[in-house]
Amino acid sequence: MKFFLDTANVEEIKRIARLGLVDGITTNPSLIAKEGRIFKEVIQEICSIVDGPVSAEVIGTKAEDMLKEAYEIAQWAPNIVIKLPMTEDGLYACNELFHKGIKTNVTLIFSAAQGLMAAKAGATFISPFIGRLDDIGTDGMQLVRDLKTILDNYGFTTEIISASIRHIGHVEKAALAGAHIATIPGSLLPVLWKHPLTDIGIEKFLSDWNKATLK
Ligand code: E4P
Numbered sequence: 001m002k003f004f005l006d007t008a009n010v011e012e013i014k015r016i017a018r019l020g021l022v023d024g025i026t027t028n029p030s031l032i033a034k035e036g037r038i039f040k041e042v043i044q045e046i047c048s049i050v051d052g053p054v055s056a057e058v059i060g061t062k063a064e065d066m067l068k069e070a071y072e073i074a075q076w077a078p079n080i081v082i083k084l085p086m087t088e089d090g091l092y093a094c095n096e097l098f099h100k101g102i103k104t105n106v107t108l109i110f111s112a113a114q115g116l117m118a119a120k121a122g123a124t125f126i127s128p129f130i131g132r133l134d135d136i137g138t139d140g141m142q143l144v145r146d147l148k149t150i151l152d153n154y155g156f157t158t159e160i161i162s163a164s165i166r167h168i169g170h171v172e173k174a175a176l177a178g179a180h181i182a183t184i185p186g187s188l189l190p191v192l193w194k195h196p197l198t199d200i201g202i203e204k205f206l207s208d209w210n211k212a213t214l215k
Pocket of ligand 1: 006027028107129166
């Protein structure tokens with residue numbers, strides 16, 4: 001499974017990338033706004049740190065505007081992926097970019113039908129939002145399982161990015177479901193390598209070692 005970081009915070013990216021755990025980055029307008037920096041500058045800085053795909057989202061809602069933005073953003077770095085919303089205009093733009101060889105990530109996927117449409121339009125990645133589905137009382141992970149089955153049934157090369165990840169269980173279950181990628185908030189990823197019993201175990205080993213008379 002590939003790990004993407006779901007953040008536009010350069011310090012978070014640097015800290016975790018040095019461990020070799022970051023295969024790519026996803027951003028969205030909310031994450032960029034949080035940084036209070038120029039969109040192009042942040043994306044270019046991120047692309048200089050991470051070799052893998054870096055998703056940058058368009059703001060336009062009409063296909064024409066999306067494509068205008070996409071052609072400009074695609075020139076910022078070689079590893080840019082254009083993030084498009086799951087709408088009719090988004091699908092049109094996705095298909096146009098597919099034919100131009102530009103990678104896309106169709107975002108805000110909440111049903112298997114939406115994921116299938118995006119894959120058919122040539123999306124490189126699709127992003128089902130697990131946490132937001134859980135928030136409305138449905139099982140977000142079931143969508144990931146369904147999408148995996150559908151993509152496998154027809155041999156699509158589109159990859160599933162499990163998005164809107166809120167806790168460790170989401171990452172573990174997405175891996176069990178065979179999702180290609182989990183995009184994880186910068187604050188959550190460090191939690192993945194922690195366990196209280198590991199810390200207690202280390203403490204006990206060290207205290208036993210220090211009590212021993214023969215070393
Ligand atoms: C994915 O690409 C999105 O940026 C992200 O996962 C959204 O997550 P949220 O529901 O926590 O905002």
